[in-house]
Every structure is written in C-alpha cells, then in structure tokens.
Amino acid sequence: MPSPDAAPTGLTPPAYLRTEETAGAGPRRSAEGEDGRRRRLEYPPAPEPLPSPVVDNHTHLDFRDGLVEVSLGDALDAAQAVGVEAVIQVGCDVPSSRWAVQAAEQDARVLAAVALHPNDAARAAARGTLDEELAAIEALAAHPRVRAIGETGLDYFRTTPDGHAAQQYSFREHVRMAAEHSLAVQIHDRDAHADVMRVLEEERFEGDVVFHCFSGDVPMARIAAERGWYLSFGGTATFKNNDELREALRLTPRERLLVETDAPFLTAVPYRGRPNAPYLVPLAVRAVAQLRQEDLEGLCVALRENTARVYGSF
Numbered sequence: 320m321p322s323p324d325a326a327p328t329g330l331t332p333p334a335y336l337r338t339e340e341t342a343g344a345g346p347r348r349s350a351e352g353e354d355g356r357r358r359r360l361e362y363p364p365a366p367e368p369l370p371s372p373v374v375d376n377h378t379h380l381d382f383r384d385g386l387v388e389v390s391l392g393d394a395l396d397a398a399q400a401v402g403v404e405a406v407i408q409v410g411c412d413v414p415s416s417r418w419a420v421q422a423a424e425q426d427a428r429v430l431a432a433v434a435l436h437p438n439d440a441a442r443a444a445a446r447g448t449l450d451e452e453l454a455a456i457e458a459l460a461a462h463p464r465v466r467a468i469g470e471t472g473l474d475y476f477r478t479t480p481d482g483h484a485a486q487q488y489s490f491r492e493h494v495r496m497a498a499e500h501s502l503a504v505q506i507h508d509r510d511a512h513a514d515v516m517r518v519l520e521e522e523r524f525e526g527d528v529v530f531h532c533f534s535g536d537v538p539m540a541r542i543a544a545e546r547g548w549y550l551s552f553g554g555t556a557t558f559k560n561n562d563e564l565r566e567a568l569r570l571t572p573r574e575r576l577l578v579e580t581d582a583p584f585l586t587a588v589p590y591r592g593r594p595n596a597p598y599l600v601p602l603a604v605r606a607v608a609q610l611r612q613e614d615l616e617g618l619c620v621a622l623r624e625n626t627a628r629v630y631g632s633f
C-alpha cells in the first residue's frame with residue numbers, strides 16, 4: 320500500500336485510494352446512476368469558453384469517474400482552456416484532505432478545503448476515531464494553502480438518526496476550527512436546513528459561510544442573504560423540478576453568489592449523469608446568467624471577486 324503522503328502526480332489516481340481490489344484504478348463511480356439506470360461514462364464535450372475567468376468553488380479531483388484517467392494537471396488545463404482558472408479542492412476525510420493540501424502545494428491553480436464530511440464524521444464516530452480524525456484535520460487547517468474548512472455540515476439523507484448527534488458534534492468542531500484559523504466554512508447540507516442554521520447561530524460564527532451546492536428553499540435563501548452567507552450553485556440549478564432552487568438563485572444578492580461543479584457529481588443539463596469536471600463550470604455559469612437575466616461577462620467578474628473575498632488569492 321503506497322504511503323498516504325505520496326503527492327498527486329501524472330496520470331495516477333491518489334495513492335491513498337488504491338487498494339488490492341481496485342488494482343491501481345482508484346474508486347470509480349459505477350456505470351449505474353443513483354436512479355438505478357445506466358449512465359454514460361464519457362466526459363461531455365468542452366463548452367464554449369467564458370468571456371472572463373471564474374473559479375470552481377467546490378470540486379473533488381481525487382474522485383475517479385469516467386472511462387479515462389485524468390491527472391490533476393490535465394483537469395486544470397482543460398478547465399483553464401474554457402475560462403475556469405482555478406479550483407477549490409475539497410476534502411471529505413483525513414486522506415482526501417491531505418490530498419487536497421498536496422494538490423494545492425503542487426499547482427498554483429488549486430486551493431484546499433479540509434474537513435470530515437458529515438457522513439464520514441458519523442462513520443468515524445462509530446469507529447471510535449472521530450476526535451483523533453478531527454485533530455488531524457485541525458493540523459492541516461494551519462497550512463497556508465488551506466482557505467476553508469469543508470465540506471462539513473449535516474446530512475440527514477445518507478446518515479440515519481443514530482449518527483446525527485455525532486454529525487452535529489463534528490460540525491461544531493469544524494466551525495470552531497474555522498473561527499480559530501480565520502477560515503471560511505463550506506457547508507454540506509442535505510435535508511438538514513434547520514439544524515445547520517441553528518448550529519451556525521449557536522456557534523456565533525462570524526467568518527464567511529458558503530453553502531456548497533445550495534439546496535435550500537426561498538425562505539432559507541432570504542435568511543442567507545440577510546446574514547451575508549454565500550450560496551454556491553452548480554448543476555442542480557439546471558435540473559428539471561428544481562424551480563424552487565432557481566427562485567432562490569434569482570433572489571441571492573450578486574455579491575453572495577458562487578459557482579461550483581461538485582465534480583464528479585451533479586453534472587449540469589444536458590449532460591446530467593455523465594462525469595463532471597471543472598471544465599464544465601461554464602454550463603452552470605451560463606445557466607445562472609440566463610436565470611438571473613444578467614450579462615455573462617459582468618457575472619463572471621462578480622463571481623471571481625466573490626471567490627477572492629472568501630478564499631483570498633491563489
């Protein structure tokens with residue numbers, strides 16, 4: 320088993336993800352989609368370049384998908400070619416948070432976010448290693464290329480109620496770390512809107528709050544606007560049956576908008592179900608511009624300014 324500290328290089332998947340079973344291939348999303356239907360594993364064609372550069376605010380370049388292996392450098396080059404100049408690489412557990420830091424050290428187009436994902440936090444608690452893993456995340460948080468604690472938050476969809484207390488404890492610890500290190504928090508909120516807002520309020524967090532892949536409704540978007548929270552939108556804003564989300568997107572102040580892929584998941588229409596990657600951010604940006612009836616170039620400039628305000632310079 321290669322060392323978890325091996326740097327991401329060339330065409331190799333993250334070393335820590337390799338196991339005997341995957342024989343060097345890394346974890347791969349299956350050819351079956353969440354709805355049980357077969358999904359196409361070809362990467363979609365590159366969209367038309369954006370008129371002004373933006374940043375993918377939430378991606379997982381260490382997760383493998385699709386038919387071909389894509390290196391860190393190739394993923395970033397493909398993104399840059401269409402005006403996606405940089406990414407925030409987001410950790411979900413200790414090894415992937417380490418990988419995010421290494422990627423940010425290796426390439427100037429990457430900044431890192433580190434955390435235990437709420438579902439991973441519940442699993443760590445069940446193993447009895449949650450505090451130890453939180454300490455490992457906190458050690459990474461001091462790195463100068465780590466600019467956010469995330470993705471943290473609550474996920475009541477994947478984790479059953481017996482894991483919710485552990486998630487809340489972990490979320491509070493992450494918020495405390497973000498305050499301690501003057502970092503933003505990137506929040507994963509699945510079916511837990513009220514509790515996420517309650518925890519943020521109780522912790523009196525005063526730093527930047529980013530709801531990654533915002534999934535709340537109109538009232539929640541209004542509260543977010545009042546509190547100055549950032550809402551990040553991606554492929555889900557293009558999905559059918561997401562009219563409420565589009566309404567929330569319309570009323571979000573422009574200076575609080577961010578865009579992301581959450582790659583390799585949540586690919587925008589018309590490529591829903593296919594592998595996602597940062598070079599596909601223009602699909603979301605164009606959808607956002609159209610829904611808000613905003614000039615594309617002006618929107619790109621605002622998105623880039625918002626990113627810089629939250630995460631600092633690359």
Ligand SMILES: [Zn+2]
Pocket residue numbers: 470506507508531532
């Ligand atoms: Zn998430």
Ligand SMILES: [Zn+2]
Pocket residue numbers: 377379409470581
């Ligand atoms: Zn994510």
